[in-house]
Amino acid sequence: MKKNPVSINIDPDAGFCTGVHKAVNTAETLLDRYKTVYCLGNLVHNELEISRLKGFGLKILNLNQLAGLPVNTPVIIRAHGEPPSTYAEAEKLNINLIDATCPIVKQLQHKVKRAVEEMAGQPGRIIIYGKPGHPEIVGLMGQADGKAIVVQSQEEIPDPWLAEPLEVFAQTTANAEAFNQFAVDLKQRAKQCSFEKDQINIHHTICRQMKNRKPSIIAFAQAHDVVVFVSGSKSSNGRFLAALALQANPHTYVVTAATELTADWFDTAASIGVSGATSTPHWLLQQIADSVRKMTL
Numbered sequence: 166m167k168k169n170p171v172s173i174n175i176d177p178d179a180g181f182c183t184g185v186h187k188a189v190n191t192a193e194t195l196l197d198r199y200k201t202v203y204c205l206g207n208l209v210h211n212e213l214e215i216s217r218l219k220g221f222g223l224k225i226l227n228l229n230q231l232a233g234l235p236v237n238t239p240v241i242i243r244a245h246g247e248p249p250s251t252y253a254e255a256e257k258l259n260i261n262l263i264d265a266t267c268p269i270v271k272q273l274q275h276k277v278k279r280a281v282e283e284m285a286g287q288p289g290r291i292i293i294y295g296k297p298g299h300p301e302i303v304g305l306m307g308q309a310d311g312k313a314i315v316v317q318s319q320e321e322i323p324d325p326w327l328a329e330p331l332e333v334f335a336q337t338t339a340n341a342e343a344f345n346q347f348a349v350d351l352k353q354r355a356k357q358c359s360f361e362k363d364q365i366n367i368h369h370t371i372c373r374q375m376k377n378r379k380p381s382i383i384a385f386a387q388a389h390d391v392v393v394f395v396s397g398s399k400s401s402n403g404r405f406l407a408a409l410a411l412q413a414n415p416h417t418y419v420v421t422a423a424t425e426l427t428a429d430w431f432d433t434a435a436s437i438g439v440s441g442a443t444s445t446p447h448w449l450l451q452q453i454a455d456s457v458r459k460m461t462l
């Protein structure tokens with residue numbers, strides 16, 4: 166018996182966020198002009214996109230390798246940003262730094278820097294809610310001149326600190342619900358410690374594009390019989406969104422490439438959704454959708 170045609174939809178909200186889009190565009194423009202362009206760290210958390218760009222001459226290096234480059238070599242700073250020490254090092258070495266820091270991350274760096282300056286000589290602390298060692302956090306800590314601490318839970322903040330002014334920021338890619346809870350708990354603790362005045366200033370600095378993906382991936386996963394979620398293996402945003410999709414629809418499969426697709430997944434499906442992380446390129450979503458289509462003909 167002939168099967169009814171299966172509908173295959175690419176999630177309109179999936180794919181590069183504006184920050185990653187800008188960084189990849191910058192790399193492509195430079196690769197048109199130069200044979201070889203360098204990037205400090207992986208430009209985007211997607212292996213296939215990195216390998217596509219490497220095919221055009223992109224090379225990934227770390228900070229220690231800057232010293233080995235010829236004068237005026239173009240080196241991209243990716244969307245996560247870098248601490249001021251990287252800019253100073255590049256200037257010393259006469260490296261041509263091309264800054265593709267996401268404007269939202271840049272704004273957060275300025276806010277942290279301003280908070281540190283305003284607190285100079287006064288009691289108080291700068292708290293950054295995020296993942297220690299994450300490149301964005303490394304860049305933010307660089308703005309704080311050693312005066313900030315990174316935490317992942319409010320238990321890491323000792324009671325006596327709650328009596329002092331606290332300027333609290335979140336990594337742009339932090340989980341919004343977890344951060345809101347963190348902020349509520351922190352203020353609650355300050356009250357329980359009977360500190361006369363709440364001096365905790367919470368800055369809601371999580372990127373709106375990240376926040377909006379949560380309700381959108383849940384609705385998208387619920388609207389399809391089967392979901393194929395496409396993400397690089399090292400993308401934490403990909404892991405987060407894929408887990409949400411899986412919760413919303415147990416027939417969710419996570420892949421990094423079309424070669425990982427299995428025809429059995431689609432046996433009884435009438436509608437198939439293809440979604441991905443903020444670091445998944447659109448061409449890859451399209452490639453996966455095309456492969457799924459061939460498997461369901």
Ligand code: SF4
Nearest residue numbers: 182184267269337372
């Ligand atoms: S997730 Fe938001 S803050 Fe992070 S790079 Fe993308 S647009 Fe910028």
